[in-house]
Amino acid sequence: MLDVERISVDYGTSRVLKDITFSVEKGECIGIIGPNGSGKSTLLKALSKILKPTSGRVVVCGRGLERYSVKELARYMAVVPQETGIEFDFTCLEIVMMGRNPHMGRFEVEGKKDMDIAREAMRLTNTWHLRDRPFSGISGGERQRVIIARALAQEPSVLLMDEPVSHLDINYQIEILDLVERLKAERSMVVIVVFHDLNLAARYCDRLILLSDSRILAAGKPDEVLTQEHIREAFHANVAVRKHPLTGYLYVTPLNSCGAAEPSNGKTIHIICGAGTGTRLMYLLRSKGYNVTAGVLNVLDSDHDTAAHLNIRTISEAPFSPITPESYGQLIETIKKADAVVIADVPIGWGNLKNLQAVIEAKPGALYIMENDKEKRDYTNGEATRILETLKASGAITVKGADELMKALGTF
Numbered sequence: 001m002l003d004v005e006r007i008s009v010d011y012g013t014s015r016v017l018k019d020i021t022f023s024v025e026k027g028e029c030i031g032i033i034g035p036n037g038s039g040k041s042t043l044l045k046a047l048s049k050i051l052k053p054t055s056g057r058v059v060v061c062g063r064g065l066e067r068y069s070v071k072e073l074a075r076y077m078a079v080v081p082q083e084t085g086i087e088f089d090f091t092c093l094e095i096v097m098m099g100r101n102p103h104m105g106r107f108e109v110e111g112k113k114d115m116d117i118a119r120e121a122m123r124l125t126n127t128w129h130l131r132d133r134p135f136s137g138i139s140g141g142e143r144q145r146v147i148i149a150r151a152l153a154q155e156p157s158v159l160l161m162d163e164p165v166s167h168l169d170i171n172y173q174i175e176i177l178d179l180v181e182r183l184k185a186e187r188s189m190v191v192i193v194v195f196h197d198l199n200l201a202a203r204y205c206d207r208l209i210l211l212s213d214s215r216i217l218a219a220g221k222p223d224e225v226l227t228q229e230h231i232r233e234a235f236h237a238n239v240a241v242r243k244h245p246l247t248g249y250l251y252v253t254p255l256n257s258c259g260a261a262e263p264s265n266g267k268t269i270h271i272i273c274g275a276g277t278g279t280r281l282m283y284l285l286r287s288k289g290y291n292v293t294a295g296v297l298n299v300l301d302s303d304h305d306t307a308a309h310l311n312i313r314t315i316s317e318a319p320f321s322p323i324t325p326e327s328y329g330q331l332i333e334t335i336k337k338a339d340a341v342v343i344a345d346v347p348i349g350w351g352n353l354k355n356l357q358a359v360i361e362a363k364p365g366a367l368y369i370m371e372n373d374k375e376k377r378d379y380t381n382g383e384a385t386r387i388l389e390t391l392k393a394s395g396a397i398t399v400k401g402a403d404e405l406m407k408a409l410g411t412f
């Protein structure tokens, strides 16, 4: 449907896009992502004939872009630009009706069918109530929706959008992107969208193209492209990438430099945690420059996942498996080397009992036990509770939550 064949674009002597190649099928949504200045808008301009590539070509419906007149192309392709550049005082309905121009003959005036299509486009984008308002007198978000309505009124097979929801509030972001997703499926449209928001890109795009340094750094399904490594390379940013527990879509959380930075304050803290009890703690400790170790943790435990994201050395066990003697031995050694040990607010079941026994055996120099106010159920017939009480009696400091622990460590 749309093929991009080795296009390169220069502005003067500077090459902004190098050898870009990809294809898009009907009913597919492709997200173009990348850091500022990586050439996303330039790529959309090259795809829509606003700009002629220095080399390579774009093929739409089996025909080279150069063989389309502007009007002809507009019957296939609609563009929602970043800036509209409309300065004259048209009403919003007039703006949307402009989307019908490519479908009309030279001396034809718009008829009932055109009006019906424009009205429907305005209804879908919730802009019909703005129809008589001057385009220059409405808000940025309203304008963006009117421009999207104009694009829909073109009834395009290919829809190109440059940051279409950047001015929209959260409700309209979702409403417009849901609408585009629906129309893409119903009308078998090709949709290509430039996104700055990586989470929206992951949610709405079938495939992503990550631009960096004028070339395609990665292309594929969102989980193939949105990896920690790719994001670090393209954006120089440290992020955590996970599946959202509610939606199942990937989401990207920026972290500060803690995951990448080398530990800097010379102190090592070992954390005994599990089921998310250590997540915030690991993050806080790493961001304050501590060398952090963790475990024993089962692979698939959310704390294990966090430790991996933050480059925290972890003693790992297979999913749902008990602690082996080897891991237990490693844990004893690790605790002995640490300046302090923190027992996070762990669920006290058989899985963690050996971790607690290791603390008794290894006798850490400093020990902090995190607890909340809730009464905790002990699934070990009281054995884990007895260990915790023994540890408290022998000088462990009890703290409530990660923030209080950080304060306590300030004096450590």
Ligand SMILES: Nc1ncnc2c1ncn2[C@@H]1O[C@H](COP(=O)(O)OP(=O)(O)OP(=O)(O)O)[C@@H](O)[C@H]1O
Residues within 6 Å of the ligand: 011, 016, 034, 035, 036, 037, 038, 039, 040, 041, 042, 043
């Ligand atoms: N008309 C122009 N003349 C010269 N250089 C340009 C022109 N337009 C863009 N550039 C440069 O080309 C590079 C790519 O710009 P482009 O707008 O395509 O990037 P982008 O990825 O869309 O950026 P952003 O995320 O900031 O919107 C930038 O370095 C930009 O300064």
